[in-house]
Amino acid sequence: xxxxxxxxxxxxxxYVGALHAEEAPSAVDVxxxxxxxxxxxxxVLIVPPGFAADRPHDVLIALHGHGSDRWQFALxxxxxxxxxxxxxxxxxxxxxxxxxxxxxxxxxxKAEADLVQIIGDLRRTRHVSRVFVCGGSMGGASAxxxxxxxxxxxxxxxxxxxxxxxxxxxxxxxxxxESFGGPKxxxxxxxxxxxxxxxxxxxxxxxxxxxxxRDATVPPDSVQRLAAVLKRLNRxxxxxxxxxxxxxxxxxxxxxxxxxxxxxxxxxxx
Numbered sequence: 001x002x003x004x005x006x007x008x009x010x011x012x013x014x015y016v017g018a019l020h021a022e023e024a025p026s027a028v029d030v031x032x033x034x035x036x037x038x039x040x041x042x043x044v045l046i047v048p049p050g051f052a053a054d055r056p057h058d059v060l061i062a063l064h065g066h067g068s069d070r071w072q073f074a075l076x077x078x079x080x081x082x083x084x085x086x087x088x089x090x091x092x093x094x095x096x097x098x099x100x101x102x103x104x105x106x107x108x109x110k111a112e113a114d115l116v117q118i119i120g121d122l123r124r125t126r127h128v129s130r131v132f133v134c135g136g137s138m139g140g141a142s143a144x145x146x147x148x149x150x151x152x153x154x155x156x157x158x159x160x161x162x163x164x165x166x167x168x169x170x171x172x173x174x175x176x177x178e179s180f181g182g183p184k185x186x187x188x189x190x191x192x193x194x195x196x197x198x199x200x201x202x203x204x205x206x207x208x209x210x211x212x213x214r215d216a217t218v219p220p221d222s223v224q225r226l227a228a229v230l231k232r233l234n235r236x237x238x239x240x241x242x243x244x245x246x247x248x249x250x251x252x253x254x255x256x257x258x259x260x261x262x263x264x265x266x267x268x269x270x
Contacts, residue, residue, distance in 0.1 A: 026046070027044050027045070027046050027074045027075065028044065028045045028046070028047075029042060029044055029070075030042060030043050030044070030045050032117070032118070032121065034110070034113065034114055034117065035113065035117050036109075036110055036113035036114070036117075037110065041098075041099055041101075041114050042070055042098075042099050043070055043096050043097060043098035043099060043118055044070045044071060044073075044074040044095075044096070044097040044098075045094065045095070045096055046074065046085070046088070046094070046095035046096075046097075047094060048088065048089055048092045048093060048094065048095070049089070049092075050092065051092070051094075053126070053127065054127070055127065056127050056128070056129035056268060057092065057093060057094050057126065057127060057128060057129060058091065058092075058093045058094070058128070058129055058130040058131070058132060058155075058268065059093055059094040059095070059096055059119075059122055059126070059128045059130075059131055059132065060084060060087065060088045060093045060094070060095050060096070060132045060133075060134060061096045061097075061098065061115070061118070061119075061131065061132070061133045061134070062074075062081070062084045062085075062095065062096070062097045062134050062135060062139070063097075063098070063100060063105075063107075063133065063134070063135030063136075063138075063139030063140075063142045063143055064097065064100075064102065064105075064135070064136075064138070064139050065135075065136050065137035065138045065139050066103070066104060066105075066106075066137060066138040066172055066175065067103050067104070068102065068103060069099050069102035069103055070097045070098055070099045070102065071097070072097070073085070073097040073135075073139075074095075074097045078248070079248065079249060079250050079251040079254060080136040080160050080248070080249050080251075080254050081136075082251060083249075083251045083254035083255045083258065084134055084254065084258065086255070087255060087258045087259070087262075091262060093132070094122070094126060094128065096118065096122065098114065098115060098118055099114075100114055100115055100142065101114065101179065104138075104172070104175030104176075104178060104179060105138065105142060105179060106138055106141070106142060106172070106175060106176045106179040106180065106194075107141070107142035107145040107146055107179070107194060108176075108178075108179030108180045108181065108194075109180070109181065110179075111142070111179065112145075112146060112149060112150075115146055116150065116153065119131055119153055129268045129269065130155040130156075130265060130266075130268050131153055131154055131155055132154070132155055132156040132157070132158070132261060132262065132265070133146060133147060133154055133156075133157050133158075134157065134158040134159070134160070134258065134261075135158075135159060135160065135162065136160040136161055136162070136248075136249065137160070137161050137162065137217070137218060137247065138162075138172075139160075139162070140159035140160045140161055140162020140163070140218075141159070141162040141163040141164070141166075141218070142162075143157050143158070143159045143162065144157060144159050144162055144163075144164055144196035144203075144207075144223075144226075145194045145195070145196060147196070147202075147203060147205065147207075148196040148199040148202045148203060149193070149194070149199075149202075151202045151203065151204050151205065154205050155205055155265050155266065156205050156206045156207075156208075156261035156262060156264070156265045157203070157205060157206075157207050157208070157261065158207075158208040158209075158254075158257045158258050158261045159207070159208070159209050159210075159223070160209075160210045160249040160253075160254055160257070161210060161211065161212060161215060161217075161218055161220075161247050161248065161249055162209075162218060162223060163218050163219075163222050163223060164195060164196040164197040164222040164223050164225070164226040165195045165196075165197045165198075165222035165225075166180075166184070166191040166192070166194055166195045167184070167188070167191050167192055167195055168222065169218075169222070171217065171218075180194065195222075196226060197222050197225060197226045197229075200226060200229045200230055200233060200235075201233070203226075203230060203235060204235070205236075205265065206236040206237070206238075206260065206261045206262075206263075206264035206265050207227075207230060207235065207236065207237045207238075207261070208237075208238050208240075208256075208257025208258065208260045208261045209223050209226075209227055209237070209238065209239045209240070209257065210239075210240045210241075210242075210245075210249040210253050210254065210257060211223050211224060211239065211240075211241045211242075211245070212241075212242050212244075212245025212246045212247060212248070212249075213241065213242065213243035213244060213245060214243075214244060214245060214246045215245065215246055215247045216246075216247070217247040218247060220241065223239070224239065224241065227239040236260075236264040238256075238257055238260045240253045240256060240257060
């Protein structure tokens with residue numbers, strides 16, 4: 001573990017040091033008609049410098065936290081968001097930050113359907129090759145949920161301060177019930193379906209995780225258990241746990257798990 005982190009830390013330093021000063025790519029607000037209910041939904045698209053529409057590109061989809069919307073990962077200065085944006089620029093990736101039914105999204109059925117639709121649209125219109133999903137807090141939980149339900153669509157996932165078990169989680173229950181279609185007591189199977197801990201065999205892609213020992217908002221237990229199972233299954237997984245950490249991830253730790261996710265992913269078919 002120490003050798004892996006040391007190597008990845010060196011990789012991060014090299015990549016970050018190689019970034020040169022240039023004007024940040026502009027963010028475009030994209031509206032689309034949701035296939036599942038006909039409503040107007042939105043995502044932010046950031047095209048990397050030098051984008052060539054006739055060549056395949058990877059995409060990083062960044063999922064916001066509870067109470068935020070698509071603009072959090074597109075514009076916010078917090079470490080997790082900056083790390084994700086810089087990572088996408090560094091690797092010439094398209095960067096997509098969806099509302100996924102903001103502001104209390106939690107990757108319920110409609111948010112899931114929107115993300116499937118966005119990925120399909122990007123592949124048709126932007127020549128997208130591999131799809132990577134990341135997020136923080138609610139976004140981290142949602143990234144794991146989506147990857148477990150649609151492993152065929154995801155080439156790597158990075159979840160920061162997320163959760164992997166909705167059956168045991170007891171916070172934000174009104175918002176989660178609204179997203180999932182009802183309270184936990186009446187929809188046990190739906191909550192289980194959206195809990196990645198119950199479906200580790202589906203997480204066939206590289207998984208990067210961060211947790212904090214003092215995180216009272218989203219306790220680290222379920223993600224730690226998931227990481228342990230993935231290791232026993234010999235899956236590519238990297239967990240960075242900080243005993244003194246709270247409900248946030250540093251720029252360096254976020255960058256390490258993102259780089260691990262990409263480095264461990266299958267080569268692009270394009």
